Amino acid sequence: MVDLAQEELPADPGLLRLIGERTGNRALGVVADVVRTGEVALGDRVTLLAGR
Numbered sequence: 862m863v864d865l866a867q868e869e870l871p872a873d874p875g876l877l878r879l880i881g882e883r884t885g886n887r888a889l890g891v892v893a894d895v896v897r898t899g900e901v902a903l904g905d906r907v908t909l910l911a912g913r
Contacts, residue, residue: 862877863876864877
């Protein structure tokens with residue numbers, strides 16, 4: 862859940878509401894193909910490619 866606390870980030874109960882206001886939909890998701898396994902850490906470069 863996007864509004865629950867995540868390791869070093871505090872809970873933010875208004876985050877889901879903000880997503881709904883900005884997108885007109887309270888659903889947000891990410892679909893990805895894993896190219897290489899491993900961990901992504903703060904500061905790592907991540908490349909987003911155009912959808913298919």
